[in-house]
Amino acid sequence: xxxxxxxxxxxxxxxxxxxxxxxxxxxxxxxxxxxxxxxxxxxxxxxxxxxxxxxxxxxxxxxxxxxxxxxxxxxxxxxxxxxxxxxxxxxxxxxxxxxxxxxxxxxxxxxxxxxxxxxxxxxxxxxxxxxxxxxxxxxxxxxxxxxxxxxxxxxxxxxxxxxxxxxxxxxxxxxxxxxxxxxxxxxxxxxxxxxxxxxxxxxxxxxxxxxxxxxxxxxxxxxxxxxxxxxxxxxxxxxxxxxxxxxxxxxxxxxxxxxxxxxxxxxxxxxxxxxxxxxxxxxxxxxxxxxxxxxxxxxxxxxxxxxxxxxxxxxxxxxxxxxxxxxxxxxxxxxxxxxxxxxxxxxxxxxxxxxxxxxxxxxxxxxxxxxxxxxxxxxxxxxxxxxxxxxxxxxxxxxxxxxxxxxxxxxxxxxxxxxxxxxxxxxxxxxxxxxxxxxx
Amino acid sequence: xxxxxxxxxxxxxxxxxxxxxxxxxxxxxxxxxxxxxxxxxxxxxxxxxxxxxxxxxxxxxxxxxxxxxxxxxxxxxxxxxxxxxxxxxxxxxxxxxxxxxxxxxxxxxxxxxxxxxxxxxxxxxxxxxxxxxxxxxxxxxxxxxxxxxxxxxxxxxxxxxxxxxxxxxxxxxxxxxxxxxxxxxxxxxxxxxxxxxxxxxxxxxxxxxxxxxxxxxxxxxxxxxxxxxxxxxxxxxxxxxxxxxxxxxxxxxxxxxxxxxxxxxxxxxxxxxxxxxxxxxxxxxxxxxxxxxxxxxxxxxxxxxxxxxxxxxxxxxxxxxxxxxxxxxxxxxxxxxxxxxxxxxxxxxxxxxxxxxxxxxxxxxxxxxxxxxxxxxxxxxxxxxxxxxxxxxxxxxxxxxxxxxxxxxxxxxxxxxxxxxxxxxxxxxxxxxxxxxxxx
Numbered sequence: 116x117x118x119x120x121x122x123x124x125x126x127x128x129x130x131x132x133x134x135x136x137x138x139x140x141x142x143x144x145x146x147x148x149x150x151x152x153x154x155x156x157x158x159x160x161x162x163x164x165x166x167x168x169x170x171x172x173x174x175x176x177x178x179x180x181x182x183x184x185x186x187x188x189x190x191x192x193x194x195x196x197x198x199x200x201x202x203x204x205x206x207x208x209x210x211x212x213x214x215x216x217x218x219x220x221x222x223x224x225x226x227x228x229x230x231x232x233x234x235x236x237x238x239x240x241x242x243x244x245x246x247x248x249x250x251x252x253x254x255x256x257x258x259x260x261x262x263x264x265x266x267x268x269x270x271x272x273x274x275x276x277x278x279x280x281x282x283x284x285x286x287x288x289x290x291x292x293x294x295x296x297x298x299x300x301x302x303x304x305x306x307x308x309x310x311x312x313x314x315x316x317x318x319x320x321x322x323x324x325x326x327x328x329x330x331x332x333x334x335x336x337x338x339x340x341x342x343x344x345x346x347x348x349x350x351x352x353x354x355x356x357x358x359x360x361x362x363x364x365x366x367x368x369x370x371x372x373x374x375x376x377x378x379x380x381x382x383x384x385x386x387x388x389x390x391x392x393x394x395x396x397x398x399x400x401x402x403x404x405x406x407x408x409x410x411x412x413x414x415x416x417x418x419x420x421x422x423x424x425x426x427x428x429x430x431x432x433x434x435x436x437x438x439x440x441x442x443x444x445x446x447x448x449x450x451x452x453x454x455x456x457x458x459x460x461x462x463x464x465x466x467x468x469x470x471x472x473x474x475x476x477x478x479x480x481x482x483x484x485x486x487x488x489x490x491x492x493x494x495x496x497x498x499x500x501x502x503x504x505x506x507x508x509x510x511x512x513x514x515x516x517x518x519x520x521x522x523x524x525x526x527x528x529x530x531x532x533x534x535x536x537x538x539x540x541x542x543x544x545x546x547x548x549x550x551x552x553x554x555x
Numbered sequence: 556x557x558x559x560x561x562x563x564x565x566x567x568x569x570x571x572x573x574x575x576x577x578x579x580x581x582x583x584x585x586x587x588x589x590x591x592x593x594x595x596x597x598x599x600x601x602x603x604x605x606x607x608x609x610x611x612x613x614x615x616x617x618x619x620x621x622x623x624x625x626x627x628x629x630x631x632x633x634x635x636x637x638x639x640x641x642x643x644x645x646x647x648x649x650x651x652x653x654x655x656x657x658x659x660x661x662x663x664x665x666x667x668x669x670x671x672x673x674x675x676x677x678x679x680x681x682x683x684x685x686x687x688x689x690x691x692x693x694x695x696x697x698x699x700x701x702x703x704x705x706x707x708x709x710x711x712x713x714x715x716x717x718x719x720x721x722x723x724x725x726x727x728x729x730x731x732x733x734x735x736x737x738x739x740x741x742x743x744x745x746x747x748x749x750x751x752x753x754x755x756x757x758x759x760x761x762x763x764x765x766x767x768x769x770x771x772x773x774x775x776x777x778x779x780x781x782x783x784x785x786x787x788x789x790x791x792x793x794x795x796x797x798x799x800x801x802x803x804x805x806x807x808x809x810x811x812x813x814x815x816x817x818x819x820x821x822x823x824x825x826x827x828x829x830x831x832x833x834x835x836x837x838x839x840x841x842x843x844x845x846x847x848x849x850x851x852x853x854x855x856x857x858x859x860x861x862x863x864x865x866x867x868x869x870x871x872x873x874x875x876x877x878x879x880x881x882x883x884x885x886x887x888x889x890x891x892x893x894x895x896x897x898x899x900x901x902x903x904x905x906x907x908x909x910x911x912x913x914x915x916x917x918x919x920x921x922x923x924x925x926x927x928x929x930x931x932x933x934x935x936x937x938x939x940x941x942x943x944x945x946x947x948x949x950x951x952x953x954x955x956x957x958x959x960x961x962x963x964x965x966x967x968x969x970x971x972x973x974x975x976x977x978x979x980x981x982x983x984x985x986x987x988x989x990x991x992x993x994x995x
Contacts, residue, residue: 132845136703136704136845139705139844143704143705147888147890149893150881244700251849252696252700255699256692259699260684260692260695260867262584262866263576263580263862263864263867264580265579330586388832391828392828403690405580405860405863405866406853407690407853408853409852412849412850413847414847414848423701423703423845424703425703427702430699430702435882442878442882449586449587450586
């Protein structure tokens with residue numbers, strides 16, 4: 116059987132991984148599929164840099180249209196990133212009848228609806244295992260491995276940079292800014308780390324998993340996104356004492372009213388496996404009605420781990436390039452005509468539990484006031500810890516931290532309660548609020 | 556599109572899970588595949604018991620041939636267990652052109668070669684996600700999700716009964732026999748627990764994973780199998796102190812000389828996620844050359860978790876029942892003509908590290924004698940711990956436990972060293988040997 120012919124658009128770190136693994140494992144791939152995968156052409160603006168990777172074995176061009184219009188190329192592997200030029204090129208490649216494999220979460224989270232519609236109309240495949248959690252085959256597990264289930268929720272550590280920073284903050288007791296600098300020095304964080312540390316990258320990936328889990332269109336604009344830049348070592352330490360770790364989680368849940376879609380720092384019980392995922396590793400938990408809770412762990416980024424996901428998609432395409440639509444797994448796991456318009460909930464409607472740290476004057480009646488505000492808003496307290504004033508602050512014995520864990524409540528209620536607590540004259544600083552999930 | 560029609564052979568715990576989940580999630584399945592899955596007939600010797608599960612909705616028969624020969628049935632779901640009658644029926648169903656979905660690891664680990672050949676000749680699918688690690692989609696991850704990789708090794712907790720027993724032994728400091736009774740009372744262990752506690756069930760599952768990982772025929776008869784019935788709380792406790800947990804692992808590795816295929820208790824560093832998999836849960840680690848190390852965790856048994864895996868296979872068949880062989884994933888991940896005859900290594904050729912507990916007379920020269928035997932056999936010591944005699948034994952201060960962790964060596968070497976150590980007059984009891992894996 117003749118080889119599947121591919122063109123790689125954007126030959127950076129991941130592209131090099133794809134190229135190298137394809138070369139190294141070509142025999143193994145042929146043993147699996149009965150068919151090779153051949154790189155016909157690669158494109159990179161810096162042609163010389165690309166030639167350093169591929170040598171003389173493959174033509175390198177600077178102009179993407181040479182790939183998009185190449186008559187022999189079956190699949191365009193899009194590894195450019197961004198969501199402007201990449202969108203244009205992907206749509207042009209689809210129009211030319213080429214299948215797409217991409218690692219570009221931003222592109223699909225923002226423009227997925229348009230791209231999938233174009234691909235459906237043209238009968239080509241758009242595969243994106245590499246867009247979420249790098250080498251972990253989570254897209255395949257959600258779309259196929261767990262397809263018997265009504266998925267209840269998905270929660271994951273899906274950004275390695277922030278997990279590395281949080282791991283270091285906890286282990287070394289350092290604050291965010293210090294660790295970020297170290298992460299940048301080590302190459303774990305970009306010079307402009309905003310996309311990672313503010314949760315945008317995680318939200319792109321979560322948006323894709325949410326669509327696949329529940330059969331809804333991608334709707335990145337409705338995701339709630341909060342990063343880790345305001346986290347302090349103090350709260351990480353308090354959480355630890357209470358039996359929790361703080362992780363940046365992407366969480367999407369099906370509720371009777373709609374879908375939760377949110378990225379934010381989150382307390383997780385220390386005994387959960389996911390709480391023990393350290394450094395730049397990723398892990399995704401999936402809860403299905405039949406299977407219960409599963410966890411999928413591995414490297415979420417990097418040259419060859421991401422290359423592993425790209426090539427797995429290519430192998431699927433090598434098998435199914437000439438299959439009928441009914442023989443293929445739909446892009447978002449559900450047939451496009453069966454996507455649901457189940458709404459994404461606003462944060463006010465989200466139900467979760469909370470960690471609060473309230474800086475209070477250490478005087479009689481403070482706790483009573485706060486407790487009565489919670490009671491008034493129907494928020495019940497799960498645990499409460501007040502340190503003796505001298506234990507926790509150097510500013511004098513007349514201040515202390517009150518740490519409260521609540522049971523589940525509606526975030527709208529919590530906001531109202533918080534407003535009243537914040538207004539108390541005995542509350543001396545901005546109340547710190549971090550959400551908490553049991554993930555049982 | 557018309558529904559996929561199935562017959563269920565053996566309607567026990569798992570069969571009930573399949574039936575119930577299919578009913579509950581039929582709409583979701585149709586949203587996914589555009590096609591329903593319809594149970595046409597079920598078979599159970601105890602017809603009345605089966606009728607209690609399926610009600611009047613589905614005909615129940617006691618005679619399997621009514622399903623095997625049913626003209627409308629596309630797929631036989633074999634959930635009978637055993638490897639005699641089930642083999643006969645599966646081969647008969649294949650001969651009748653029916654696809655097979657099975658949870659029967661014994662059947663495939665022992666008779667897989669014959670069954671897969673028959674299915675290939677007839678052009679039907681044999682799917683067995685449910686045969687390994689219950690609801691965890693590990694077969695799909697190995698065959699498809701990680702298909703870009705040259706798989707280096709697979710190591711897993713793939714028997715819930717033994718993991719439950721080991722968790723209880725560690726947490727409560729109890730010995731095997733006590734916990735086994737408790738596990739039987741709770742329904743976690745069978746009245747005759749041999750298959751589980753002696754590692755046979757795990758070896759069946761490992762045999763299947765090994766074939767899929769490396770592209771070799773199933774060869775259960777070559778697996779090394781050691782169970783947990785001789786483990787003591789003492790060694791679990793020593794391991795803990797040294798930073799390890801003891802788990803019953805199924806391990807299969809590719810080495811330059813051949814394939815390791817072995818089930819035995821194993822020390823694993825406590826900080827690894829897999830060391831923290833507790834109770835009846837399962838977890839499988841896969842190491843691939845591109846992706847690095849991944850972990851896949853979930854429920855390894857039970858009605859609906861196993862049903863989840865069966866139905867995922869049915870959904871794949873609903874898509875691919877009319878596909879060509881080239882469009883389908885081969886049963887053992889590799890094209891049947893590309894299966895390799897890479898040999899399974901004998902235990903003497905396996906390379907691993909060891910935990911040894913040696914009961915010795917507490918007198919000068921004992922350690923020197925033992926150390927020189929290790930040195931003579933080129934076994935290097937990683938850590939050594941000798942308790943003061945009075946700390947560990949009530950039998951008098953003239954005996955003690957010497958606990959040794961070794962670096963990697965060949966098991967043949969270790970056997971020879973052990974024979975000499977055992978023969979020392981100062982070695983007072985049978986030396987305890989437990990293998991150790993870093994799983995990094």
